[in-house]
Amino acid sequence: MARKRPTMKDVAARAGVGFKTVSRVVNGEPGVSEQTAERVHRAAAELNYRRDMIAGNLRRAEGRTDSLGLLVASVRNEFDAVMNRAVEDAAQRHRTSVFTGSTDEDPERERQHARGLLSRRVDGLVLMPSHGDLSYLQPEIDLDTPIVAVDRPPHGIEVDTVMADNAQGARDAVAHLVDHGHRRVAVLTHLGTLTTAAQRIAGARSAWADAGLPECDLRIVDGLTSEQEIVRAVLGLLDGEAPPTAVFAARNQITTGAVRALQTRGLQREVALVGFDDFEHADLFDPAISVVGQDPARLGHLATERLFARLADPSLPVEHQVLETSLILRRSCGCEG
Amino acid sequence: MARKRPTMKDVAARAGVGFKTVSRVVNGEPGVSEQTAERVHRAAAELNYRRDMIAGNLRRAEGRTDSLGLLVASVRNEFDAVMNRAVEDAAQRHRTSVFTGSTDEDPERERQHARGLLSRRVDGLVLMPSHGDLSYLQPEIDLDTPIVAVDRPPHGIEVDTVMADNAQGARDAVAHLVDHGHRRVAVLTHLGTLTTAAQRIAGARSAWADAGLPECDLRIVDGLTSEQEIVRAVLGLLDGEAPPTAVFAARNQITTGAVRALQTRGLQREVALVGFDDFEHADLFDPAISVVGQDPARLGHLATERLFARLADPSLPVEHQVLETSLILRRSCGCEG
DNA sequence: CTGAAAGCGCTTACAG
């Protein structure tokens, strides 16, 4: 039946000392005799005293809360979840807890989450930016609250970023398909207006151009958001004239949508497929799916480390880290089967 | 270059009012003339004032922080991630942010996370308990900090729980296999000492007994933790005498390990397979995998709602919610192929 | 309608 939570004063009273002494003992500060410390410890244990970090941090010099916020598209996406875990682990090494939030790529949701976390005085924010304008965060940045963007560049603010080399990854994938004789390739993507999608399309185009192939044989289909649309688009391509012999799916969800479409026509072994982003069990598919792999754990780790670096030294120049991707060849691109 | 963060006092000075008036305006409390409110709003906007929820909550009656903690095995597990998202959504409706942490099933990690979140004064904890003793949380419970266990029963404390009917799910799966003529079935599980694993084994046994089949033809193999062990175990079974005609994998990781083993022998269409827990792309496998599905989103949702209910009324009796599972028939159990 | 005082649980800066 809910008694009051014991405070340092309660512990002090029970131990018969001033409450500043309790503060010293609880925080392991020097300058307390062993006997006194012992008595304080016992009193604290008897009362089940728990330090209130929040109250402490209020007065504290730096005003840290030892918490940070992570905003991703959705914590339930595999990519985001892997990043989430890496952020947690990196944060833990700095004794800080992490608030997580999902934006669903909605700028308004993103803004609400960001405001909520900031009003809870997180020490910083790791953010997978939506397509919305983020300039409302500028005052926070000016106040030295570090914000690090991951996976995509943010709009409206100039902050540290950590992301994959999307163009190069796409280039590698398409170059590989070209090398293996494919001369009609379809590139499937979601919204071409998103930076990452645009970069992947650009990479695909550049590989195609480098090979001296006619532009019209690289079919770019974008705006694919639902699985239904994806399946329909692929079926349309397969059933149309001069169907592609290979598909480059610029995103996870599209890769699996393409698989479903290929399975529908029984063409999963005939038409080559490379996806962007690795995913769990991709190697258990039949055929196993080849992908351009990113390293979301590394992304999250580096972003978090950057955040702490900037927390330690706010004058650091803005830095943009770009991580290499790796082409993971399995069987769906026909080259190992 | 980091100026000081503006406070209500700063806004008050600029608006030429007392700072209590700022408090009223910022919190939308009544009893402020429109003119004054307008001036305060303008001053707040000019200074980019942001309310400090943490400072406010310190003095506030209930002492809420409008934050809660979620501890799962790992935020990167699909099951946990889906739950995470549901908890976030439920929490958001109560204007509360959620701290997340991964225990890796390690009681010590779990304890550190729990202590950290509690010292940050989260309003409550949604916890997927490890196998460790949790009685150190008793003082928090006595202080009316609600703790809700999900997915598994907690050890050492008596709190609200929300979990799936593991025994019934396993019973359904094995009964289905029996109905379809299987007379030699292998049950693969991780640690038989874990409550959920034990319940699933019990369920499988009960279905087997109900069918009046000889106990020795239901082979229970437990202690399977690494994918390597799982694959080896399945291969051993397949290559041994009187190999099972069907496998019941009592856990996600085991299901995919079994798939790998079956693929190795090219028996994925010959040996039936049912797994516990649905997973992404299970329907894209060849053959598509049949599973006993739980609803992790519902689990997370109900647990969070229960937490808020108890926050509103700490005298609520402890409640144990059990959710039905559903047998999702695809092709790996041979009944639709 | 408005504001000055006290207090939340702690830390900082001082004094003994």
Place this chain on the structure above:
DNA sequence: CTGAAAGCGCTTACAG
């Protein structure tokens, strides 16, 4: 080695 005072940014409880 120890403690009383002031203050963190706010809300509560009062007074005008």
